[in-house]
Amino acid sequence: MKKEGTLLLSDYAAQIAPTDVLGRSDFSPVLQGLYGEVGGIMTTAKKHVREQSAFPGFRKAAEEEFGDTLWYLAAICRRLDVPLEEVFAEAANHGNFRNVGAASDVMEGAMAYIAVPVAVPVPLDTTLVRLGQSAAALLGSVAPDRAGLVAFARAYLDAMHAAKLAFSDVARGNIRKARGAFLEPGTADLASLDFDRAFGREEQLPREFRIRVNQRGSGKSYLQWNDVFIGDPLTDNIADHDGYRFHDVFHFAYAAILHWSPVIRALIKHKRKSNSRYDEEQDGGRAIVVEEGLTAWIFSKAKELNFFENQKKVSLGILKTIAEFVSGYEVEKCPLKLWERAILDGYAVFRQMKENEGGWIVGNREQRTIAYLPLEPKE
Incomplete structure (x- = not known):
């Protein structure tokens, strides 16, 4: 099976935007949705890591929950007019990550920089607690702001890394699911x-x-x-x-x-x-x-x-x-x-x-x- 390549987060955001049919001025449904999906991550990610290859279905379930959470994060960014890719770029721009150069498969750029964790791996339970706390902070705020989104994205990346999942698999899977479920297929x-x-x-x-x-x-x-x-x-x-x-x-x-x-x-x-x-x-x-x-x-x-x-x-x-x-x-x-x-x-x-x-x-x-x-x- 051919491995799919890099996916620009701007492309992800553009492809799932038509599936967002929630009210553009109301943050409550998307904040509550994000908080609920984080609960799903906590259940499926722990099962995936604990059982590993014994139950491959747990990996798929964990990818789906991370994907659904990403969808809600993108929806919040859309309502704040904050580009999703900028939120993740800021989230990865701190001491726990270092940029590694790679030959890009994106035609517009010869080089890609991959944010790779450099710190000692954090236990999954710890990353999930932080993810839950950052989701609760967003839900409890009067209105989400950029700093809160970046903090959540940072916890999201840490949890995904601890769960041993590939970000591109998560994002691509969510595109297929969201577009397949909410958009009428074209000719x-x-x-x-x-x-x-x-x-x-x-x-x-x-x-x-x-x-x-x-x-x-x-x-x-x-x-x-x-x-x-x-x-x-x-x-x-x-x-x-x-x-x-x-x-x-x-x-x-x-x-x-x-x-x-x-x-x-x-x-x-x-x-x-x-x-x-x-x-x-x-x-x-x-x-x-x-x-x-x-x-x-x-x-x-x-x-x-x-x-x-x-x-x-x-x-x-x-x-x-x-x-x-x-x-x-x-x-x-x-x-x-x-x-x-x-x-x-x-x-x-x-x-x-x-x-x-x-x-x-x-x-x-x-x-x-x-x-x-x-x-x-x-x-």
């Missing part, structure tokens, strides 16, 4: 998220589809595609009749909006068998189980939220869990914002399907849309 982003365009039509998920869903007197729902029955008749399989018999709507929403659904590929026999790696790793039984398990888990959360009715967002906690579910599969490339759209649009169709006990699922992969149409009137 260029979506172009690379078509996972089967290079395959023949018989191995693609259909570009457009109309699926007839009909509930019969037995309470079972039946699917038809091109006038052919597909899959098995479904019931809710639970005493609480919650409409899960119509849950295939969600798989079709994934197919239309995410361009991904091992379940639908198996259902319509469009697996990518011409490539054994795709057939086994992306379209095989394990991928199907992951999709079914994820769908059932989201459904359990949706029941608590009235199936997302009148909801315009899906909680970041749910979206982060989804990312963990699909890690290792091609759909992990899809930004969380696209998952949010697939869930909200899929549940909009589901609610109508449940209310009317059937209907048409209309999907368009080119437009990444899913819609509902009622069944034709019975004669």
